[in-house]
Amino acid sequence: MTDTDSTTTGPLAPDDITADSPFTLPGFFDALAEGRLVAARCTECDEHMLPPRPACYGCGSRAVTIEEQPRTGEVISYTSVNRPPSAFDHLAPITVAVVELDSSARLTGRVDASLEDVTIGDRVELQVRDPESVDIDLDFDLSYEEDWPIHVFELV
Amino acid sequence: MSTANIVAVGASPLGRTDLPGRDLFSKALAEAFEELPDPADVVDGLYVGAQSERYENQIMQGTLMAEWAGLRNVPAERVEACAAAGALALKNAVRDVRAGVHDAVLACGVEKMTAGGTEGATNALGAAFERALEQRSGITAPATYALLAQRYLHETDATERDLAKIAVKNHRNAASNPRAMFQEAVDLETVMDAVDVAPPLKLYDCAPVTDGAAAVVVANDEVASDLLDREDAVRVAGVGSAANNLAVAERNLTYVEGANVAASTAYEDAGVDPADIDVAEVHDAFTVCEALLAEAAEFAPEGRGIETVEDPGDRSAGWTDVRINTSGGLKARGHPIGATGLLQAVEAYEQLTGRAGERQVTDADTALLINEGGVADAHTVATVLEAQ
Numbered sequence: 001m002t003d004t005d006s007t008t009t010g011p012l013a014p015d016d017i018t019a020d021s022p023f024t025l026p027g028f029f030d031a032l033a034e035g036r037l038v039a040a041r042c043t044e045c046d047e048h049m050l051p052p053r054p055a056c057y058g059c060g061s062r063a064v065t066i067e068e069q070p071r072t073g074e075v076i077s078y079t080s081v082n083r084p085p086s087a088f089d090h091l092a093p094i095t096v097a098v099v100e101l102d103s104s105a106r107l108t109g110r111v112d113a114s115l116e117d118v119t120i121g122d123r124v125e126l127q128v129r130d131p132e133s134v135d136i137d138l139d140f141d142l143s144y145e146e147d148w149p150i151h152v153f154e155l156v
Numbered sequence: 157m158s159t160a161n162i163v164a165v166g167a168s169p170l171g172r173t174d175l176p177g178r179d180l181f182s183k184a185l186a187e188a189f190e191e192l193p194d195p196a197d198v199v200d201g202l203y204v205g206a207q208s209e210r211y212e213n214q215i216m217q218g219t220l221m222a223e224w225a226g227l228r229n230v231p232a233e234r235v236e237a238c239a240a241a242g243a244l245a246l247k248n249a250v251r252d253v254r255a256g257v258h259d260a261v262l263a264c265g266v267e268k269m270t271a272g273g274t275e276g277a278t279n280a281l282g283a284a285f286e287r288a289l290e291q292r293s294g295i296t297a298p299a300t301y302a303l304l305a306q307r308y309l310h311e312t313d314a315t316e317r318d319l320a321k322i323a324v325k326n327h328r329n330a331a332s333n334p335r336a337m338f339q340e341a342v343d344l345e346t347v348m349d350a351v352d353v354a355p356p357l358k359l360y361d362c363a364p365v366t367d368g369a370a371a372v373v374v375a376n377d378e379v380a381s382d383l384l385d386r387e388d389a390v391r392v393a394g395v396g397s398a399a400n401n402l403a404v405a406e407r408n409l410t411y412v413e414g415a416n417v418a419a420s421t422a423y424e425d426a427g428v429d430p431a432d433i434d435v436a437e438v439h440d441a442f443t444v445c446e447a448l449l450a451e452a453a454e455f456a457p458e459g460r461g462i463e464t465v466e467d468p469g470d471r472s473a474g475w476t477d478v479r480i481n482t483s484g485g486l487k488a489r490g491h492p493i494g495a496t497g498l499l500q501a502v503e504a505y506e507q508l509t510g511r512a513g514e515r516q517v518t519d520a521d522t523a524l525l526i527n528e529g530g531v532a533d534a535h536t537v538a539t540v541l542e543a544q
Contacts, residue, residue: 081354
């Protein structure tokens with residue numbers, strides 16, 4: 001379970017759950033750092049889960065597989081964080097959105113645009129940024145998060 | 157199965173106070189036990205709802221509150237489900253009494269939110285959201301609820317003005333609630349003109365950061381009848397809870413399914429229908445929640461939850477005649493996170509025993525409480541209470 005083309009369709013075995021598996025957060029962020037956004041897809045009901053997890057919250061099946069995601073999608077909802085947590089102070093105000101990717105997987109993320117320029121239905125593309133370039137307070141990161149990339153959406 | 161009854165309630169003052177959490181708890185406990193024997197003679201266990209140790213750098217809240225209540229060597233546990241922690245404490249107490257594990261249990265909740273300033277509260281509350289993608293995007297509580305509100309306004313006829321009316325209604329109710337943090341009415345223009353917090357939510361769309369504690373004594377019929385007259389007890393007729401996904405993006409933004417499951421479970425447990433509910437305290441941490449929960453509780457047709465502000469006769473067809481957030485709600489009564497679910501129970505207890513003063517709803521016999529944790533229905537606890 002170390003690549004993103006896996007055809008796993010059964011419950012993960014204990015040995016599958018390692019830091020280089022995309023079913024774990026380290027493996028998911030490693031893939032993201034290499035430019036691959038991956039989700040788990042339930043082979044029973046087709047639910048997409050991002051980040052991947054070992055069981056489907058839609059139907060309960062553990063028959064999940066990893067599927068690379070399109071990087072484009074649509075803004076479902078959006079707002080502005082005018083007073084963010086202290087680690088993000090220098091980015092305020094932060095525009096955030098719920099984005100539905102073209103695969104139907106959904107995730108929340110910052111949008112690299114001012115609030116007035118964003119509306120529901122806008123097309124966006126996922127960008128992957130080096131955590132250092134985002135300049136988030138290092139104290140914010142947990143030990144295992146330090147090298148994880150930061151995801152941001154850009155309007156397209 | 158034994159019957160669980162609420163036999164006494166108490167709460168601290170709500171707002172920004174000089175008292176640490178344990179002393180706020182003492183205030184709530186002292187009120188609850190004003191006319192009862194010592195806690196050690198009444199209860200044999202306790203649950204305390206507390207959202208975060210970050211406010212006062214203190215865990216072991218179960219042990220601490222037991223000490224402060226004069227209890228020794230009893231089961232005493234902190235429970236946590238962010239803002240649903242208080243109702244979770246109540247649910248656990250009810251479960252123990254119903255199962256005969258204990259004859260009487262103290263459910264309490266406490267939060268000293270102002271201890272670390274606004275920054276401390278923002279950071280502590282941020283921990284309620286999904287870490288990998290949401291927290292690392294800088295999200296806050298108002299922003300997560302704003303994502304729900306923005307979509308709700310997009311999908312329904314509701315406007316920002318409709319949301320503002322919910323704030324006006326809840327401030328009006330709080331004005332006659334001596335327990336409320338804000339005991340003054342606000343007008344619609346004040347709400348509409350207030351500063352943006354997370355558009356479309358403005359300052360008055362958001363519940364305040366609040367210090368406070370609440371205590372509720374849950375007992376079986378035998379203890380209840382030993383302690384007080386029958387009409388002074390309120391029966392806990394039904395409970396339900398449900399966890400939905402943690403990440404807001406992975407849920408329906410305009411239908412809080414988990415809250416519907418929790419409420420439906422509580423209705424079924426109590427053998428009542430939504431139309432039987434006379435008063436409801438629902439989790440209006442942000443104005444949009446009140447609309448969403450009115451729909452999830454099946455008081456309102458889909459998309460019409462914003463009519464909580466209307467008198468029953470003026471609402472759309474399909475609405476029940478329930479009165480919602482007579483206390484002023486989280487919005488105006490105050491929202492000390494871990495205590496909030498129990499403050500809902502305090503209001504329902506007062507309504508169902510005829511102690512609600514100016515805000516008393518005539519012939520209130522049945523109440524519903526909905527307490528949420530995380531954004532919206534990430535965790536919901538619902539409770540049905542009935543007058544004796």
